[in-house]
Amino acid sequence: MKKRLPLIFTSVLSLSVLLAGCGTTAKTGSTATPTTQATAAATTAATPAPKKDAEPFTVSLRHIQIGDAQKFRKAILDDVVKKTEGEIPGLKFELDGVEDQVNRFTKLPAEMAANNPPKIFDLFGGTGDALKFAKAGRLLDLTPIITELGIKDKFVNLSQFSLDGKVYGLPIGGxxxxxxxxxxxxxxxxxxxxxxxxxxxxxxxxxxxxxxxxxxxxxxxxxxxxxxxxxxxxxxxxxxxxxxxxxxxxxxxxxxxxxxxxxxxxxxxxxxxxxxxxxxxxxxxxxxxxxxxxxxxxxxxxxxxxxxxxxxxxxxxxxxxxxxxxxxxxxxxxxxxxxxNYSNGYGFSSSLKDNELKAVKAFIKNLYNEDMQVRGLLEDNLLPSMKLSDAAVGKVTDPIVKQVLESYKKAGSxxxxxxxxxxxxxxxxxxxxxxxxxxxxxxxxxxxxxxxxxxxxxxxxx
Structure with missing residues (x-):
């Protein structure tokens, strides 16, 4: 097919010249000739249409990082939000900061009962929270996502978010x-x-x-x-x-x-x-x-x-x-x-549109990686929920974190x-x-x- 294009183009050009030599203008008073019209049409066809801006959409995000004591963790969340918005065209997160116990025992249970939770939300693992919501079909099965991202086997303990071999939440730290x-x-x-x-x-x-x-x-x-x-x-x-x-x-x-x-x-x-x-x-x-x-x-x-x-x-x-x-x-x-404990982290609604699912995947990718885990450990003294390299653990200088890690080493269980x-x-x-x-x-x-x-x-x- 590609070899025939020059011949077709030559034939069309010859026909245009012949018509121009024996014809007249299409309309009296018009300054345009068929040749210039054809050229203009060709130029228009060759010019790509302006790229449409991505359709804007929002994703609700419930967090519990409020108050001075949580400011380091909130800063990490803000950076993840900013990076994810930059990667997904049209995305804008709507952050909703709620006190821990209010979210866990009042707001989220009510939203789950009505089947209208936020798209991303702070979630506790275990029988009374994540596993109950998973049984009710309210939580997104994250197994395919963390498998695709290559992080499924990098978590220290996912038991409090796992049901029947599937993962329904991810702990942010220990x-x-x-x-x-x-x-x-x-x-x-x-x-x-x-x-x-x-x-x-x-x-x-x-x-x-x-x-x-x-x-x-x-x-x-x-x-x-x-x-x-x-x-x-x-x-x-x-x-x-x-x-x-x-x-x-x-x-x-x-x-x-x-x-x-x-x-x-x-x-x-x-x-x-x-x-x-x-x-x-x-x-x-x-x-x-x-x-x-x-x-x-x-x-x-x-x-x-x-x-x-x-x-x-x-x-x-x-x-x-x-x-x-x-x-x-x-x-x-x-x-x-x-x-x-590895029981506090994030869960995701099972009711997601395609663009919202893309946002969730990007959010998980940007939050659950060694760089962010190390940052949480160094800035917020949050024990990692993911396995870190020896080099990463070696960056710890805070004496209290060292004492906590030492207590883990001394513990028999x-x-x-x-x-x-x-x-x-x-x-x-x-x-x-x-x-x-x-x-x-x-x-x-x-x-x-x-x-x-x-x-x-x-x-x-x-």
Whole structure:
């Protein structure tokens, strides 16, 4: 076909010349000749049509990175959003920042029930969140996407987002929970950094005798004290307890679990926690600690970035250390086990148009890679959810992050938080009952019995 084009073009040109020689203009008064008209037409045909701008579209993105404590993680998200918008023509993200607990327990469940969640949203893994929504068909199966991107096998742990061999969410990072302590205060009162249970209680007593609250606490949101309860349960009942209870092989009312709750109550009675804690929010707990009103604080490893930021840590900047909760005498199971979670990340709506799906793929590509994981580790002290190279891990200089990573090395095993293994109604009951315990309106046994009643109902539904 290509060889015939010159001959056809020559024939057309010869015919044009012949017609021009014996013909007249098409219209009286016209200055254009057939030849010039043909030339103009050819020029028009050869000129490409202007490129149409991409049709604009928006993708809703729900996040929980609000407030100063989350500013490093928000900066990472903003950069990912900007890069993704630059790669996908017409794309504009609509960001919606919502407080963590409001999103998890109020807004997102309601949106899922109505089948109108945001296209991208902060999501917790586990039975009461991601897996429940996945069973309802609300979450996008990410398996083909992460396989295509070559990152399927690069995550440390996807179990809390996996159902029937498919992946429905991606953790943004990992975390552990332990005690932060005020180094100058410990030195002032001659307190040895606790490595045993007796040393921990001795440190609490010394602080109390000197007019210092031993452990900062803000229990208006019961998930905060529940962090400590979860780890106490892992010590007294063993690290497998968080999976044994929902399986029905152990109970909340078992003696070992009640023993953990009793220790928490004993610490309440001894005045180890902040007075008026039921009226204090999570940020208030941090303020108690950084202002020197409390000598220790039980919190997640995600909080560590605060202590290198003078705007938040104030006089305590770079003067904080971290330890895991020591083992207890006669505790069940591995007493070196630590709480380790990979349960918070992003989920994606199963109802996506083609252009929205392209945006989701680009968002995942730009957020879940070694560069961003390293940045989260270095800037926000967020433990990586993906396997990093030795060179990447070697970039860590923050002393608290090193202490957290060291606690992982020393741990014989890792257990998750029960909020990712029990149904949401059971977890809500733990919060309600814990606040009653703190207020002195329930005993440890009463608390355990009440939670077990809800747990039994959940097991019966299976």
């Amino acid at each position: 975390s552990s929970e332990g005690f932060y302590y005020n180094v100058p205060m410990f030195e002032k009162y001659g307190i040895k950094p606790p490595t045993t249970w007796d040393e921990l209680t001795a440190a609490a007593e010394t602080l109390k005798k000197n007019g210092i609250t031993p452990i900062a606490m803000g229990s208006k949101g019961a998930w905060v004290p529940n962090m400590l309860v979860n780890t106490l349960m892992g010590r007294y009942a063993g690290p497998d307890i968080v999976n044994q209870i929902p399986a029905g092989t152990k109970k909340w009312s078992d003696p070992e679990v009640v023993a953990a709750l009793t220790t928490f109550q004993d610490w309440e009675k001894k005045g180890y926690f902040t007075k008026g804690e039921l009226g204090l929010e999570y940020p208030d707990m941090l303020n108690q600690f950084v202002t020197g009103k409390a000598g220790m604080m039980f919190d997640g490893s995600w909080r560590s970035s605060v202590f290198k930021d003078p705007a938040q840590a104030k006089d305590l900047t770079n003067k904080v250390s971290y330890i895991a909760l020591p083992g207890v005498a006669n505790g069940k199971g591995d007493q070196t086990a630590i709480n380790g 890792v257990f998750s938080h029960f909020d990712s293994t029990v149904p949401s109604d059971v977890y809500k009951e733990t919060e309600s009952q814990l606040q009653k315990l703190i207020a002195g309106k329930a005993t440890p046994q009463e608390m355990a019995d009440a939670i077990q009643k809800v747990q039994d109902a959940a097991i019966a539904k299976k």
